[in-house]
Structures are given as structure tokens and as C-alpha cells.
């Protein structure tokens with residue numbers, strides 16, 4: 478078995494792992510990134526689309542935001558649609574002129590990979606981590622396999638950025654981590670369609686038949702979601718049924734019917750909340766979806782993942798360069814404060830917009846909650862702050 482040594486081993490080349498690698502390399506810290514999937518798969522995986530104000534600024538300040546600034550769609554508001562009636566929430570007016578940027582997660586990933594390739598720092602695709610050992614020793618070890626064989630890497634630290642099904646968390650003895658979880662009685666059926674967006678701003682729609690979301694990626698690509706029962710599978714949803722259901726839920730008396738086009742990507746994602754605490758065990762640190770999942774209604778998952786590494790990178794540098802352990806010691810508690818705020822907001826958004834199939838009391842409360850956002854400036858202002866910038870508050 479071949480053995481290599483570096484300073485920080487990063488498991489996973491999603492937004493968290495790639496940005497962490499970039500921030501550390503920039504400070505002269507050696508890293509190796511291991512990713513189980515292929516380069517093509519990672520660059521084409523369609524997921525998040527909304528980047529918060531402070532996170533967009535951070536990407537730019539870090540030198541990886543120029544294409545996002547050039548091609549990302551800057552939005553000043555969102556729309557809530559309640560039973561066929563539109564209500565605009567003027568995010569920027571409510572929150573000091575601040576904006577969100579609509580820019581696909583896979584574009585962020587492509588930008589980060591391009592930077593990594595130019596730097597020449599190691600990034601291995603098709604490399605599956607099978608275990609982490611020695612968390613409490615000076616030099617923990619990561620084992621991985623690739624088509625070239627089995628390998629081990631030792632580092633001063635290992636960072637698990639390996640998403641919700643990664644191996645990092647399961648490498649920790651269960652008595653040292655707590656897992657908090659909530660499963661929602663919905664999934665999202667998401668599509669990417671070659672159709673010009675019929676709207677300039679995102680539409681979050683609560684309809685008696687269920688939730689719908691109209692988002693976009695570019696002037697020619699629309700991204701839409703339907704709230705469906707967790708029992709639904711993709712083969713129950715023909716293209717025609719998807720468009721019919723979207724058109725019904727999103728219909729208003731004023732707006733023209735939504736533009737349709739070829740569906741180029743589709744998937745169903747169950748909605749759940751997970752928090753793993755603490756986000757550290759010895760020399761293993763956790764970041765992003767490896768430590769927490771939020772339901773996508775608040776558009777927080779990628780933002781939280783990037784906010785974790787914004788905090789973690791300087792903490793690792795302080796330890797490795799100056800021997801100062803304090804920032805790393807507070808990484809988990811500082812991150813978890815933000816994570817729980819995001820869980821609260823994502824739960825709030827989810828439980829305002831997804832009609833319950835049978836609980837009419839719950840539905841009455843949901844509509845009252847949404848009406849409060851529509852009618853009360855104070856409530857709308859609180860929502861705007863959380864939607865636009867929660868990860869930097």
C-alpha cells in the first residue's frame with residue numbers, strides 16, 4: 478500500500494471541500510482533496526442555485542467569484558404566490574439594498590475546480606475514501622481506493638466535506654457525536670428545462686395541491702420544483718404530468734402560462750433536517766452537508782457549507798502556522814449557532830409553504846404565517862434578512 482503525507486486531507490470535492498482547499502492553498506497550507514465521483518459527474522450535478530449576499534462577497538474576495546459576478550443573476554426580490562395571487566417581497570428595499578445571486582452550484586464547483594487545476598494542487602477524482610483512523614493521534618490517516626490501487630494519506634488534520642452520506646461521520650465512535658434529525662412528509666421533484674424563465678424573480682408558491690418553486694439558471698434555462706409525497710417516484714411523473722401540475726399550481730389570473738421546454742435533468746429529493754454535533758472529533762473536522770442538512774426551502778445548504786469553511790480555513794491556518802488552537806477549539810460551537818439558525822429558518826419556510834395532506838389545523842396556521850409575511854412589514858423584514866444573508870449575520 479502506497480503512503481503519502483500532507484498537512485490537511487480533505488474528503489469530498491463539493492463546494493465545501495473545494496473552497497476549503499482553495500483557501501488553505503492560498504495561505505501556503507498543503508492539501509489533498511479526494512473525491513469518489515468523476516470530474517464530469519461533479520461538474521454536472523445540478524443542485525443549489527441561490528447565493529447569499531455575504532457569501533457572494535466572500536467568493537469574490539477569495540478570488541473565485543469573477544464568473545459568478547459576470548454571469549450570475551442578481552435578484553432584488555422574491556415572490557410568494559398564495560392560491561393564485563402574487564405577493565412580492567422586496568428583499569433589497571427591506572434590507573439595505575442587499576441582493577441575492579442566482580448562480581448554479583455546479584458553476585461554483587466548476588470555478589473552484591478550474592482554480593485548483595491551475596494551482597497544480599492535488600485533487601483526485603474517482604478516489605473513494607474507505608476509512609479514517611487515528612482521530613486522537615497527532616497524525617490521523619485516511620485510506621482510499623482508486624483504479625490505481627489502495628492508498629493511505631496522513632495529515633495533521635482531516636476535514637470531512639463528504640456530504641450527507643459520507644464516511645467521516647461514521648468513522649467517529651457513536652458515543653462522541655449526537656445526531657438530531659427531522660424528516661418532513663414531502664419530497665421535491667426538481668427539473669431543469671430548456672425554457673426561458675417566465676419570471677424575473679423566484680416564485681415560492683403555496684397552492685392547495687402542494688408547493689411549487691419557479692427558479693432559473695440563465696435566460697434560457699429554468700429550474701422548477703414541485704412538492705410531492707415521499708412515496709412518489711420519477712416513473713410516475715411523465716413530462717406532461719410535471720408541466721400540468723406546475724402550470725396548475727403556479728397559475729394566476731394575471732400572468733401568462735409558464736413557458737415549457739425539453740426537460741434536461743430531473744430528480745426527487747426527500748426533505749429532512751439533520752444536525753451532527755459537535756463538528757469536531759480530535760483531528761477530524763466536519764463541514765457542510767457532512768455535518769448538517771437543511772430542507773431546501775430556505776436555499777441555505779450551500780451557503781452554510783461555504784460559511785463553515787470560511788470559519789474553518791483561518792482556524793486551521795492558526796493552528797498549523799502559529800500553534801494557536803483557540804480558533805479551532807471554538808469552530809464547532811461557532812458554526813453550530815449559525816447552523817441552528819438556518820435549521821430554524823428552513824423549517825419555518827418549509828412549514829409555511831407545504832400544505833399538509835390531512836392536518837387542516839396545520840394548514841390554517843401555515844396560511845396565517847404566510848399572510849403575516851405579506852401583511853406585516855416587520856415580519857417581511859425579518860424574512861428578508863434571513864433569506865438574503867443568514868449565513869453572515
Ligand code: RFL
Pocket residue numbers: 488489490491492493494511512513514519523524525526527528582604605606607638639640641642643644665667746764765766767773775776777778779780781782
Ligand atoms: P456535497 O456537495 O454533497 O459534496 C460532498 C462530496 O463528497 C463526496 N464524497 C466522497 N468523496 C470521497 N470519498 C467518499 N467516501 C465520499 N463520500 C462522499 C461526494 O461525491 C460529493 O462530491 O456537500 P457540500 O460540499 O457540503 O455542499 C453542500 C451542498 O451541496 C448542499 O447543501 C446544497 O446543494 C443544498 N441545496 C441548496 N443550497 C443552497 O444554499 N441554496 C439552494 O438554493 C439549494 N437548493 C439544495 C438545493 C440541494 C438540493 N438537493 C438535490 C439535495 C436544491 C436541491 C434540490
Ligand code: PHB
Pocket residue numbers: 524525526527679690692693700773774775776
Ligand atoms: C434553485 O434555484 O435550485 C433553488 C432556489 C431556491 C430554493 C431552492 C433551490 O429555495
